[in-house]
Amino acid sequence: MKIDPKSPADLSAQIAKAIRDAILSGDLIVDERLPSEAELADQFDVSRPTVREALKRLAAQNLIRTQRGAAGGAFVRRLGxxxxxxxxxxxxxxxxxxxxxxxxxxxxxxxxxxxxxxxxxxxxxxxxxxxxxxxxxxxxxxxxxxxxxxxxxxxxxxxxxxxxxxxxxxxxxxxxxxxxxxxxxxxxxxxxxxxxxxxxxxxxxxxxxxxxxxxxxxxxxxxxxxxxxxxxxxxxxxxxxx
Amino acid sequence: MKIDPKSPADLSAQIAKAIRDAILSGDLIVDERLPSEAELADQFDVSRPTVREALKRLAAQNLIRTQRGAAGGAFVRRLGxxxxxxxxxxxxxxxxxxxxxxxxxxxxxxxxxxxxxxxxxxxxxxxxxxxxxxxxxxxxxxxxxxxxxxxxxxxxxxxxxxxxxxxxxxxxxxxxxxxxxxxxxxxxxxxxxxxxxxxxxxxxxxxxxxxxxxxxxxxxxxxxxxxxxxxxxxxxxxxxxx
DNA sequence: CGCAGTTTAATTGTCTGACATTTTGTTGAC
DNA sequence: GTCAACAAAATGTCAGACAATTAAACTGCG
CATH class of the missing domain: 1.20.120.530 (GntR ligand-binding domain-like)
Known part of the structure; x- marks a missing residue:
């Protein structure tokens, strides 16, 4: 999962694209767990709300599902x-x-x-x-x-x-x-x-x-x-x- | 555009659905401007980040486009x-x-x-x-x-x-x-x-x-x-x- | 009066920090 | 050894603030 340059705006869109590409290319397997929002925020060097917006974009496309709780997080979803x-x-x-x-x-x-x-x-x-x-x-x-x-x-x-x-x-x-x-x-x-x-x-x-x-x-x-x-x-x- | 009950979680998903339905049913016309995030937050009685997550979901589906600035906001997008x-x-x-x-x-x-x-x-x-x-x-x-x-x-x-x-x-x-x-x-x-x-x-x-x-x-x-x-x-x- | 430049206000984009909720895992008592 | 209570981890939500951007209003000059 790669970084994004200091491009102008829409960080959440860039992050969503990075993760989507990782899923499309097979770097992320079905049912694999993504890092937590805090970790992603750290990796991409943005705040948690920004990461959340990116994850919501992916959830809207049925690419991930999220689960609350200790073993929760975002998981790559099988598109049925x-x-x-x-x-x-x-x-x-x-x-x-x-x-x-x-x-x-x-x-x-x-x-x-x-x-x-x-x-x-x-x-x-x-x-x-x-x-x-x-x-x-x-x-x-x-x-x-x-x-x-x-x-x-x-x-x-x-x-x-x-x-x-x-x-x-x-x-x-x-x-x-x-x-x-x-x-x-x-x-x-x-x-x-x-x-x-x-x-x-x-x-x-x-x-x-x-x-x-x-x-x-x-x-x-x-x-x-x-x-x-x-x-x-x-x-x-x-x-x-x- | 209607409210959502005190259902447990995923307010952003409910809001996104409400707006999506409004678009699908024709209540919102192409290029029509949605209320600002602050107004939506007020109407739905949630915070602005929650509204933003909902809008990002719709943006991911190409249903709306957002524009910054004074006359900015979210607009219903023509799906080309x-x-x-x-x-x-x-x-x-x-x-x-x-x-x-x-x-x-x-x-x-x-x-x-x-x-x-x-x-x-x-x-x-x-x-x-x-x-x-x-x-x-x-x-x-x-x-x-x-x-x-x-x-x-x-x-x-x-x-x-x-x-x-x-x-x-x-x-x-x-x-x-x-x-x-x-x-x-x-x-x-x-x-x-x-x-x-x-x-x-x-x-x-x-x-x-x-x-x-x-x-x-x-x-x-x-x-x-x-x-x-x-x-x-x-x-x-x-x-x-x- | 008209036009150009500047100011202003509205709106989204982002950050920080915090608390609530839910689920899991662990530890301690019996 | 079993079960219950507690702690930890993660997402869901909120509040407030500041930055960036853009259109409209305003002002001053000709």
Missing amino acids: YHEARAQHITTSTLLLSMNAVDFDTACEARFALERACAPLSAERRSADHLATMRAEIHRQSQPGLSDESFCDSDVAFHRALVDGAENPVLSYQLAGAVEAMQPLMNMITFTQRNRDMIVGLHTRIADAIQARNAAAADAALDELTAYTLQLGNDAMVAREKR | YHEARAQHITTSTLLLSMNAVDFDTACEARFALERACAPLSAERRSADHLATMRAEIHRQSQPGLSDESFCDSDVAFHRALVDGAENPVLSYQLAGAVEAMQPLMNMITFTQRNRDMIVGLHTRIADAIQARNAAAADAALDELTAYTLQLGNDAMVAREKR
């Missing part, structure tokens, strides 16, 4: 799929909402990636994944469902489709594209006719996955892509008219 | 593609390295996603993207190139391929899959024969993209996937023998 996924979704959602990404771009990205999963999912899906897909289709068919709940179910359906590929890296990467779309999808008002159409396409996808027919799944996803794009554009037009 | 990309790559790299993801899984995910981009890239690629791809192929062909530089160039080539789809959301999502693979790829020793083979496949991909031939690009990527998987498995076997 769950936390990484949550972080990825948060970042993706913010990115989309803060940059006024148009519906077409986000939609295109989402379905392009999903179609990459479909063949793998058709090959490997378990009965569990299939059951989840069927259950969500059933939920989507229920009358009186709010638009928001319909979107929730839509996301759950597609998550099951992606998870069916049994590749955690793929699930992690896709989470950002699928879940971050939800706020955009929530701007759409789904008529009963829209819902019937989507449920029909979902059923075709589930059937194809069940039959391990990658080509059929791809075709249904292609239609769903086009239909979703159309719905999004209709919503945009209606929005501008208002 | 560049920062989001960097964050995503860091998280993905850590996720792979800390969870001992096997080469096959990561490789499968990467190429599945890349193949999703290829058709779009074939359709939309600019002369610039094509020139970058050709330049990287040329770099990869040079003798005496270190394995590390070869990998660098490989990543640059694939980045150009993905960027060719002209979809920033896609580029962002793919960055995690492509760049995070680099540490794994760096464990492979590339013989001259390996490199010739890869350069050949890259050339086929570039040719297909130039000709706007999606099917040919897909076929070449398919071969590259298989070849990369084989190289990775060979490296694993060699590693275990040692």
